[in-house]
Amino acid sequence: MLIYILRRLALALSVILATLVSTFLLFFAGPSDPAQAMCPETRCNAERLAQITKSLGLDKPLTQQFTDYFGGLFVGRRYEYAGQTIDCGAPCLGFSFRTRLPVGEMIFTRFPNTVVLALMAAVIFVVIGVTVGIIAATRRGSKTDRVLIGSSQVLGAIPYYILALLFSLYLVVLYPVLPAFVPFGSNPVTYLAGMLAPAIILGVVYASSYARYTRNSMIETLSMDYVRTARSKGINERSVLLKHGLRAALSPIVTILGLDIAGLLAGTLVTERIFNVDGIGKQALDALRADDLPVILGTVLVAAAAVVIANLVVDILYSYIDPRVRLS
Numbered sequence: 001m002l003i004y005i006l007r008r009l010a011l012a013l014s015v016i017l018a019t020l021v022s023t024f025l026l027f028f029a030g031p032s033d034p035a036q037a038m039c040p041e042t043r044c045n046a047e048r049l050a051q052i053t054k055s056l057g058l059d060k061p062l063t064q065q066f067t068d069y070f071g072g073l074f075v076g077r078r079y080e081y082a083g084q085t086i087d088c089g090a091p092c093l094g095f096s097f098r099t100r101l102p103v104g105e106m107i108f109t110r111f112p113n114t115v116v117l118a119l120m121a122a123v124i125f126v127v128i129g130v131t132v133g134i135i136a137a138t139r140r141g142s143k144t145d146r147v148l149i150g151s152s153q154v155l156g157a158i159p160y161y162i163l164a165l166l167f168s169l170y171l172v173v174l175y176p177v178l179p180a181f182v183p184f185g186s187n188p189v190t191y192l193a194g195m196l197a198p199a200i201i202l203g204v205v206y207a208s209s210y211a212r213y214t215r216n217s218m219i220e221t222l223s224m225d226y227v228r229t230a231r232s233k234g235i236n237e238r239s240v241l242l243k244h245g246l247r248a249a250l251s252p253i254v255t256i257l258g259l260d261i262a263g264l265l266a267g268t269l270v271t272e273r274i275f276n277v278d279g280i281g282k283q284a285l286d287a288l289r290a291d292d293l294p295v296i297l298g299t300v301l302v303a304a305a306a307v308v309i310a311n312l313v314v315d316i317l318y319s320y321i322d323p324r325v326r327l328s
Helices: 002-028 046-055 062-075 103-138 143-157 160-174 188-222 225-232 237-265 269-274 280-289 293-321
Strands: 077-081 084-088
Touching: 002 062, 002 293, 062 077, 103 143, 103 188, 103 237, 103 269, 103 280, 103 293, 143 188, 160 188, 160 269, 188 237, 188 269, 225 237, 237 293, 269 280, 280 293
Parallel strands: none
Antiparallel strands: 077 084
């Protein structure tokens, strides 16, 4: 087990490093010109453009920019800006071109909002999706099965942004059945209540897929020999379904769950924009519009780390969820 985990950690670090190099080259060696984007006028004269380029450190060779950035992730770095020396502690993700604030501070002050939204949505779509999938699988071919799975297919066929817009418009704006998002303050209850609307729409839409995944996996598992043996021994049907069937059927579900949670942690861009949740997804969209490359790069690195860690956790959980799987 330890050797397997170490191998996976080495692979995870290589993926993050490859993401760092490719993203850095894509943004900083690409055609985008952050100095031009920061000009208050439509166009800057050459002297003003050169001043902005130097103040951002974009006049240095690309290799030096990357070396400074990579080293800052481990030992921090110092910035020279407007005649002042600014220290950035490790892990240093740089400073925003627009606000001159540390990118790490900007991301991790908003990251908790994204985490809370992702976890609330995950609880909703796992509970609803797995429950509906089990009911449909145990009533395979019945009217209940057709209604449940048919409804999930119809829901999954509608573009998500349309559902989110309608949900926000009618249940938050026009008829405030659910409260709007408010930043975290002295009242956690108000904060969590403001997260309900985006979490519910995310959870319901994701649950439509999990219902189909769970149904198909349960049908396949319930046809296995060991399940028939358990039934022939007179074991209670509830125990057969939950202990023998569901436990083995959860393996593919856990794989999808890990990737979905990692994607949600990387930033629910559309949801955060529609419901005005101050998370890293909304921040990334704002940075993209402003050509604020350090913020975009920092968000990509955080997203890559979330995906890699989620995959590692899922692989380790396999041996505990499904007794047929053993890591070596």
